[in-house]
Amino acid sequence: MKKELGIFVLLIVLCVITSILNPNFLLAINLQNIARQIGAFGIFSIGLGLVIITGGIELSVGSMMGLLGVLLSMMLTEWHFPIIIALVACIAVSMVLSLGHGLLITRLNMQPFIVTLCGLLFYRGIARFISHDETKGFGTVAGLDFLRFLANGNPLGIPMPFVLLIVIAAITWVVLHRSVYGRYLFATGRNPEAARYAGINTKGIVTLTYVICGALTAISGIIFAFYTNSVSPANHGNAYELYGIAAAVLGGCSLRGGEGSVIGIVIGAALLQVLRNLVNLLDIPSSLDFAVMGAVILIGVMADQIFTERRNRRQIAMMREMSAREAQSS
Amino acid sequence: MNNTPLLEMEGISKRFPGVVALDQVSLSVGEGEVVALIGENGAGKSTLMNILGGAIARNDGTIKINGAPVEINSPRDAGAYGIEFIHQELSVLDNLDVAANIFLRREPTFGGFLKLIDRRRIYSEADVLVRKLGLDISSRTPLSRLSIAQQQLVEIGRALSAGARIIIMDEPTSSLTLTETRRLLDIVHDLKSQNVSIIYISHRLHEVEEIADRAVVLRDGKNAGVLQRSEINHERMVRMMVGRDLKELFTGAEEGGTKAAGEGFVVRRLRTLRYPKHTVSFNVAHGEVLGFAGLVGAGRSEMARAIFGVEEAHETEVALDGKSLSINGPVDAISHGIYLIPEDRRQSGLIVDFNVRENISLPNLDAYSSAKLINRAKETKAAVDACKAINIKTPTPEMRAANLSGGNQQKVVLAKWLTFAPQVLIFDEPTRGIDVGAKAEIYQLIRKLAANGVSVIVISSEMEEVLGISDRIAVMHEGRLTGILQRSQFSEEAVMRLATGTEG
Numbered sequence: 001m002k003k004e005l006g007i008f009v010l011l012i013v014l015c016v017i018t019s020i021l022n023p024n025f026l027l028a029i030n031l032q033n034i035a036r037q038i039g040a041f042g043i044f045s046i047g048l049g050l051v052i053i054t055g056g057i058e059l060s061v062g063s064m065m066g067l068l069g070v071l072l073s074m075m076l077t078e079w080h081f082p083i084i085i086a087l088v089a090c091i092a093v094s095m096v097l098s099l100g101h102g103l104l105i106t107r108l109n110m111q112p113f114i115v116t117l118c119g120l121l122f123y124r125g126i127a128r129f130i131s132h133d134e135t136k137g138f139g140t141v142a143g144l145d146f147l148r149f150l151a152n153g154n155p156l157g158i159p160m161p162f163v164l165l166i167v168i169a170a171i172t173w174v175v176l177h178r179s180v181y182g183r184y185l186f187a188t189g190r191n192p193e194a195a196r197y198a199g200i201n202t203k204g205i206v207t208l209t210y211v212i213c214g215a216l217t218a219i220s221g222i223i224f225a226f227y228t229n230s231v232s233p234a235n236h237g238n239a240y241e242l243y244g245i246a247a248a249v250l251g252g253c254s255l256r257g258g259e260g261s262v263i264g265i266v267i268g269a270a271l272l273q274v275l276r277n278l279v280n281l282l283d284i285p286s287s288l289d290f291a292v293m294g295a296v297i298l299i300g301v302m303a304d305q306i307f308t309e310r311r312n313r314r315q316i317a318m319m320r321e322m323s324a325r326e327a328q329s330s
Numbered sequence: 331m332n333n334t335p336l337l338e339m340e341g342i343s344k345r346f347p348g349v350v351a352l353d354q355v356s357l358s359v360g361e362g363e364v365v366a367l368i369g370e371n372g373a374g375k376s377t378l379m380n381i382l383g384g385a386i387a388r389n390d391g392t393i394k395i396n397g398a399p400v401e402i403n404s405p406r407d408a409g410a411y412g413i414e415f416i417h418q419e420l421s422v423l424d425n426l427d428v429a430a431n432i433f434l435r436r437e438p439t440f441g442g443f444l445k446l447i448d449r450r451r452i453y454s455e456a457d458v459l460v461r462k463l464g465l466d467i468s469s470r471t472p473l474s475r476l477s478i479a480q481q482q483l484v485e486i487g488r489a490l491s492a493g494a495r496i497i498i499m500d501e502p503t504s505s506l507t508l509t510e511t512r513r514l515l516d517i518v519h520d521l522k523s524q525n526v527s528i529i530y531i532s533h534r535l536h537e538v539e540e541i542a543d544r545a546v547v548l549r550d551g552k553n554a555g556v557l558q559r560s561e562i563n564h565e566r567m568v569r570m571m572v573g574r575d576l577k578e579l580f581t582g583a584e585e586g587g588t589k590a591a592g593e594g595f596v597v598r599r600l601r602t603l604r605y606p607k608h609t610v611s612f613n614v615a616h617g618e619v620l621g622f623a624g625l626v627g628a629g630r631s632e633m634a635r636a637i638f639g640v641e642e643a644h645e646t647e648v649a650l651d652g653k654s655l656s657i658n659g660p661v662d663a664i665s666h667g668i669y670l671i672p673e674d675r676r677q678s679g680l681i682v683d684f685n686v687r688e689n690i691s692l693p694n695l696d697a698y699s700s701a702k703l704i705n706r707a708k709e710t711k712a713a714v715d716a717c718k719a720i721n722i723k724t725p726t727p728e729m730r731a732a733n734l735s736g737g738n739q740q741k742v743v744l745a746k747w748l749t750f751a752p753q754v755l756i757f758d759e760p761t762r763g764i765d766v767g768a769k770a771e772i773y774q775l776i777r778k779l780a781a782n783g784v785s786v787i788v789i790s791s792e793m794e795e796v797l798g799i800s801d802r803i804a805v806m807h808e809g810r811l812t813g814i815l816q817r818s819q820f821s822e823e824a825v826m827r828l829a830t831g832t833e834g
Binding site for chain 1: 725
């Protein structure tokens with residue numbers, strides 16, 4: 001909990017500084033815009049964070065969203081699928097491909113980095129191929145109002161993607177931090193051997209996690225497709241996996257696995273979007289965009305490392321005290 | 331040869347937190363002498379050699395080379411005095427070739443600060459060395475293509491090319507075949523004739539009989555005696571290694587203890603991946619403690635892992651009270667009430683970054699959850715109860731397992747399984763690295779479990795432990811079950827004889 005508090009404070013401080021330097025930060029339209037981005041990026045970041053907790057990585061989410069965007073457009077405008085079928089197909093494709101990643105990693109013992117790097121390349125290529133590298137849109141297809149609302153609507157002034165993020169975060173929070181699955185996930189990520197000796201089906205847990213990531217990626221992908229309303233096969237979703245990894249790491253996930261929290265990932269995703277906005281509003285040359293992000297992530301992770309070390313030292317001191325007390329009383 | 335020995339270690343002491351590993355131990359080695367260093371596991375051989383090799387620091391004592399005191403603070407220092415350590419676990423790099431391994435960290439270079447490796451020189455010199463060791467290979471061969479025995483010779487080659495005057499060999503034959511062992515012993519003879527001194531650590535007493543000029547025996551971290559060449563024989567060595575009374579540590583084991591009804595746990599034709607040629611069969615009655623003795627590498631841990639299902643076991647039949655079980659993974663074993671407390675506590679037994687509560691509840695989470703959601707209160711209560719029941723010393727169940735002492739960590743591993751109703755419990759080296767107080771508690775727990783009708787298997791390389799805790803002792807040697815001793819046949823000599831394969 002303290003971990004999340006630290007990065008939350010960082011988020012607030014950045015917001016305060018930005019709004020002092022440029023009060024436009026607090027304009028409703030700006031806040032709505034940031035919240036929409038947080039929502040869209042946050043949803044797949046949670047999935048990616050779960051994969052990172054297994055000790056793995058998922059590099060293909062950006063390409064996957066490119067592919068899904070192209071597919072969604074083609075299913076609706078060219079193949080004239082019913083909307084609900086197109087949506088289900090979209091999510092199913094993502095889940096099945098992710099299942100493939102999970103199986104390659106757990107059954108063939110392939111390295112997650114390599115499997116998903118190949119995915120990154122492969123899906124992007126397929127997206128460009130099936131679309132003949134042409135930008136796709138949704139034209140005049142009727143009945144898409146609801147989907148457009150999901151991406152662009154603001155019920156009670158709150159952007160829909162943000163609402164969705166909160167709902168999904170709440171569900172995954174329960175699953176990760178309160179359910180048996182979550183505990184198994186942490187155990188597997190931290191020490192797969194001991195987890196296996198405790199009778200946990202570690203391969204199943206890891207595979208399932210990739211599938212969950214696939215599902216969340218698909219939801220983000222659908223939102224992005226309707227948010228941008230046009231899908232350029234070569235660029236749509238480019239480098240988004242890096243935003244997801246950055247959010248997870250900022251939020252306290254360790255790439256060694258077995259560590260992380262849903263709240264942390266969400267705050268991490270929020271921090272990244274605030275940073276992008278800050279670069280814009282404070283007239284920092286946009287070429288420095290990535291440099292600012294890199295620096296903030298580095299500082300955040302360093303601070304986290306220091307806190308962890310401290311907590312552990314406190315526990316060791318506690319053990320010593322106890323044995324000293326025992327030695328005295330005996 | 332003059333009168334001053336090449337190496338003298340005098341009054342060497344080493345204390346680890348809570349344990350005195352070495353107490354005033356002395357050892358001397360003459361030029362061109364082969365000195366065998368023998369003793370049970372935990373007698374202090376490795377500690378003594380690690381001090382000599384510069385891997386750990388001593389608390390007391392002096393080391394002299396040619397009569398002059400020296401300080402050895404790192405393996406590099408040891409190398410400078412001509413001391414080279416050939417570890418039991420090979421420390422060659424199998425991604426490099428033979429020559430690269432031989433010259434590692436001593437590569438001849440040219441090109442000034444560029445430090446380019448003089449490839450011509452290392453290959454020609456390595457080739458000469460390789461031939462001298464009787465290896466019929468090119469020094470360009472990648473290490474990964476050599477057998478274990480050949481890799482070991484490469485390590486010896488490395489020691490020689492570094493100008494070694496004293497070579498420490500720690501259990502060099504533990505993974506060699508008979509012919510390979512033969513060849514290694516010949517090479518030891520050759521080295522001796524070239525005036526290289528050898529400190530030879532081995533459990534295989536017939537090898538010691540054959541090559542040692544002197545045998546130095548350690549017991550419980552102290553010198554137990556020295557045997558000269560003419561005095562070295564099997565019986566004498568065994569007596570010197572084990573000669574002591576069993577401590578009062580062991581209370582429960584008595585002839586014909588509580589044997590409940592039912593056949594108990596039966597294992598037939600167990601084959602492990604490591605020793606696929608040998609089959610092992612045995613049974614453990616309810617309420618019985620079956621000890622498994624043997625040397626390191628005898629195949630006991632592999633057997634335990636195969637029974638528990640973490641390792642493949644071909645065509646093995648396992649039955650509990652006449653009902654045959656199919657075990658294809660730990661999940662199956664656990665569902666039948668068969669549990670393993672593994673050898674490597676920190677790697678396989680625990681998740682050291684999890685706290686005590688999370689570790690204890692891990693295999694039995696469903697019992698503390700409804701609709702797959704964990705009930706924290708129930709989980710904490712179970713952990714607190716377990717800590718109380720078997721006296722796990724921790725200020726809070728939220729303590730990271732890594733911060734507990736070895737004994738308490740082991741109790742946490744045990745607590746995981748005690749939340750079930752165990753039928754069969756397999757302990758693999760249950761007291762390794764644990765202080766005496768915690769040892770006694772674990773022995774009591776083992777006897778108590780047996781008294782409650784559990785079939786218990788205790789794999790132990792500590793002679794005293796296996797004799798003290800067991801109702802019967804099964805002894806293994808290189809994958810074979812060489813004998814099962816009844817309580818009336820128990821003696822350290824009998825176990826040692828079966829374990830070294832000198833009989834049967």
